[in-house]
Amino acid sequence: MLKMKNMTSKIFARKAGLPPGDTDKGETLFPDKSTSLRIIRYTAGEFNIEKKAGLETLNRDDFPGVIWIRVKGLGDLKILKEISRLAGLHKLHLEDLLTPHQRPKLELLPRGFFFTGLHYEIDQKSELCLGRTLSLFSNGHWLISFEREDDMLFDAIQERIEKGAGTIREKGLNYLFYALLDLLIDSYFLILSLLSEHLEALEENVMTSPGPDTLNKIYHFRKIILDLKKSLWSFREAWAKLQIFFSREDDLEMTLYRSDLYDHVVQSMDLVEGMREMISGLVELHMSVIGNRMNEIMKTLTIAGAIFIPLTFLAGLYGMNFEHMPELGWRFGYPAVLLLMSVLAGGLLLYFKKKRWF
Structure with missing residues (x-):
């Protein structure tokens, strides 16, 4: 670029x-x-x-x-x-x-x-x-x-x-011109076929390894497709003059070839338009996959935070060290609090699992 x-x-x-x-x-x-x-x-x-x-x-x-x-x-x-x-x-x-x-x-x-x-x-x-x-x-x-x-x-x-x-x-000189032009247009079908293969592989990359590199590839192919679209639009404009050229020669057979050439241009443009929509879909898919992954990360962090909230409360409660707190002098106070924390954490995990939050 x-x-x-x-x-x-x-x-x-x-x-x-x-x-x-x-x-x-x-x-x-x-x-x-x-x-x-x-x-x-x-x-x-x-x-x-x-x-x-x-x-x-x-x-x-x-x-x-x-x-x-x-x-x-x-x-x-x-x-x-x-x-x-x-x-x-x-x-x-x-x-x-x-x-x-x-x-x-x-x-x-x-x-x-x-x-x-x-x-x-x-x-x-x-x-x-x-x-x-x-x-x-x-x-x-x-x-x-x-x-x-x-x-x-x-x-x-x-x-x-x-x-x-x-x-x-x-045939004559005009047919040679048609043959060269037709070969040039047909070469677009080959490149569009290769682009289609690249886009299919890119779609798999979007699902398996989204990120800046994949997004750069998407925009790289988007630029290629836009260049092809501009070129084919120009071919379509040239076709109008091609009509005049072949009609000027008063050659019915060349008029048929001209129509065939136009069909190839239109088919190429349809393929390019389809790929342009596919590229737009890949951009949206990439953003969606990235968003889903971010949601998964946020969900994991939220669940971890929700589990540690009651545990933090208990730790803070018994960390106040007031004089009249019976559990502080109890022989089994420390293991009892640890057991309570474990039960709370396990209970919350089971609850979240039952709700299918992870």
Whole structure:
């Protein structure tokens, strides 16, 4: 959580006082060490890939089929700016794709679109939610994906294209855009499934070992769920523009795919809403368990106090040491008082037990 706050402060500190779209600081906020290009070209019967393509390739690419350019790593600002110039990407869009945790959005362009979103993953060891920036840009001829160096999400689509699995090789650029976007949305189902498992384990912890650590975990997962909810709401807003984009292409099949994509977004939002309510329930359950434990402690102390009240009275009574107190001179006075105290304590314990107070 502290890392996210520090990253946010860096973003605002960097943007303060700069003109819109300014990226002339010479560095990015991403830890990626480099930026490389992977160019994938395909038609129904042809496929080729350049795994270490140069920028000069972009200037002379007249392939008649689909061209997908995977930009891996967002660490080299110079290369990113040159790619943007060659592809016709506006400097404001370049600024968006270089902004960590950028709010997901879709912008329609005269000959294509620009989309930016977040791919979430959970680190199983640290239980931190990692939001990786993903951006897609099309100028009508190419589709460019800007990905973090360590993000392997789109590898599955590349593998399908290489093997010719399904119908993706028979479709055009818009279908590739849909496939990438659909995979991104589907990744939310995976993270929601993992979150569900974590929340079930957390529910057991609340019952068995409530305390500050458990409460911190609850609020940690609450923040993750709120971040996912914000991201999915933004996807829902982008869907309205997606309607316009696919209707503009006058493609009935893509309209059906668009509806399927919307269904996935709505399902994810329903799951997130259910988990948000579950988190609220865990907070209430935690407070209830803590309250019950405190009540048990107070009940034990109250019972102990109630037992010692008459014993304290007897001890105080015979501790006054007045001259005319017959029991003080009696040979069996001390054991008699101890016996009386024991009978009183035992009687009170039996009474409390009968009342089921403990």
